[in-house]
Amino acid sequence: MTIYSQISSNKQKTFFICALFIVLLSGFFYIIGLYYGDANGFLALGLVISSFSSVFSYCFSDKLVLFSVGAVPAKKEIHFNFYTAGENMAIATGIPMPKLYVIPDSAPNAFATGRDPKHAVVCVTEGLLAIMDRGELEGVIAHEMSHIKNYDMLVMTVVSVLVGTVSLVADWIMRSMWWGGGSRDDDNNSGSKNIFTFILLIVALIIAPLTATLIQLAISRRREYLADADAALLTRRPASLASALQKISIYPTGMKSATSATAHLFISNPFKKGKKGDWLTNMFSTHPPIEERIRLLKEM
């Protein structure tokens, strides 16, 4: 596939996955509504609470992540290739140059964060700077800045709020059932509490949070492919990014300072997996398998 068709394909797939997600969400709350008669209270409260933590981390994402990984600002005199790659990608994308930082970790990796292009941050590890040549580094930075340009932080935050809502609501309902069931006489007694809606509800409570998480991970992987394709378009050299990913993938150990909350931001899954993994492992991963990413880049 050409770069352009890969880009459109990824955008379309993101759209379809999100549509599927909306359907799932509606179905979940519909079933709740069937049983209890009114799901609005659950939906509203769930959204509000789930929003609080996600929106907070979204707004301060740049400061939070830097604080947690021990990053140091990059300097042109010391990190010439990194700094100029940042400058050049800003020219090529038309977005302002992000703040650049270096993390003192020997595992090669990079990430980007920030709520919009004006408040963006790109970080690389010392390990990455040590093993990449100028072209490969440019490819990595192009990938990170594509995430920024595509507002992926916003996309993932919105998805995360929705997933959080589903999980919270499922949790509350299950707890209330466990601790003696819902009140017999609701003020909104329009729900039909029969055995069928009950079974439907239980199934929904178990399946919905899991499915929501899987969809969230699918969206994350799709955005990674899109960032790869956009980076290839920016640098006009997909082979450089492919070679960079190759170098990152053969590095044996994972990163010391990543957490599961920040894992999705990195260019390569910071928790090392030994082998390619079967389809089940891949479904639960925030990143697509590296071999697949390299293959697609080489085809462009």
Added chain:
Amino acid sequence: MLNVINYHLLTMPGIAFILIAVLLVFYLVGMYNSFIVLRTRIKEALSGIDVQLKRRADLIPNLVETVKGYAKHEKEVFENVTKARASMMKADTLTEKAEANNAMSGALKSLFAVAEAYPDLKANTNFQDLQRQLEDTEDKVSFSRQFYNSNVLEYNTKIQTVPSNLIAGMFNFKESEFFAATEEEKKKIDVKF
């Protein structure tokens, strides 16, 4: 008479008609504005190219001084570089800019090749720094050209595709020119293979 008109306008078809008319106006305004935005972006991208060309030109005097300190007699190299710089500053059209930029790249290549024969010059940290900065400016010019072209692509596509081409015709929005490869640049690619 007025009662009759009001009566007809306030019926379902009447309301639908007004709604459609309003939406159409919004669409036209939005489309016109998006053409203006794209055209302005192109102008900005063009001046972005000039910024990078100027950056390149500004590094030259320092480079010439540094090299002269070690290799005074290499007059031809200095002349080429200075001539190239002059044509870069004078260049007006896109083709002139591309040709001037290429002339500069060629002149610099000769200069750096000549510098190989002067180990003291090669060891000079100022020279090394200027060298990598100039190589970087070549990338910067190339990326700014690419960005300009991607904006022109978006604008020209919109001018030609339906239905935006109708609005483009109405308000006389014309296609912009791409920053295309010059004949010299095309020749270079042939030679490589």
